């Protein structure tokens with residue numbers, strides 16, 4: 001997937017970067033959201049240097065859609081690197097747990113203020129690439145719909161702060177980072193998750209590639225969902241056609257409706273209907289390093 005097909009125009013990027021820098025200046029702490037199904041592919045490594053000196057929490061969001069054992073291993077991986085990391089489901093998770101962790105991470109900043117004799121609330125913001133659930137997460141913390149406004153880059157308005165605890169205020173607009181597109185494999189995972197616009201891609205190739213990946217990671221789940229026959233071929237087009245047979249996605253004359261199948265497979269995966277599957281498995285513990293320096 002060539003980078004030039006991705007919808008992040010340099011102008012947009014420069015603008016959203018400036019906006020993010022402004023927002024960052026106003027906060028003490030940052031909550032970084034990534035997608036628990038592909039935690040590395042859905043993080044932008046630039047955030048590390050952009051947030052130096054600030055308290056940071058990494059939330060593996062959409063944990064309800066990911067494999068629980070994989071999520072546990074990812075959390076362990078990040079914690080070993082010294083990051084505060086936790087899992088969450090923004091559609092149903094307990095806000096109390098998240099707030100406790102935010103308060104814990106904010107303590108050093110609060111103590112610094114106290115030492116200087118100022119009583120200040122800790123301000124924090126939510127940051128992440130598109131589609132990781134930033135707006136949903138903020139709404140969950142608010143218990144209202146005010147984050148629905150716009151997080152499109154370039155839409156400027158005054159920062160709005162919402163008090164969510166005695167010492168905590170959250171910025172109502174999430175910070176946007178572009179997805180990382182320099183790594184082909186990661187970009188492919190982003191496409192499967194729907195974090196890159198579908199209309200710029202070949203849907204059948206995308207769905208076929210996803211099926212081939214899922215067939216390696218969780219053959220039972222894929223086979224059950226699409227009634228794949230025993231010993232089904234592993235090639236993308238074979239899997240897509242087998243799904244057409246299994247689910248009866250046929251056109252007149254008995255031809256396979258691969259077009260429809262592709263769109264449905266992508267939808268079903270993104271909606272968690274195929275199963276709780278992590279498409280970027282956590283590194284093995286025994287290797288000592290995982291090749292992805294923080």
Ligand SMILES: Nc1nc2c(ncn2[C@@H]2O[C@H](COP(=O)(O)OP(=O)(O)O)[C@@H](O)[C@H]2O)c(=O)[nH]1
Nearest residue numbers: 061062088089090091130131132133134135136
């Ligand atoms: N299952 C599940 N879906 C989520 C979760 N968080 C967000 N979503 C869904 O993911 C999609 C993108 O969420 P949104 O908040 O708009 O992402 P944003 O682009 O980062 O602001 C929406 O369809 C949300 O309903 C989660 O924790 N679990």
Ligand SMILES: [Mg+2]
Nearest residue numbers: 134135136151
């Ligand atoms: Mg949003």
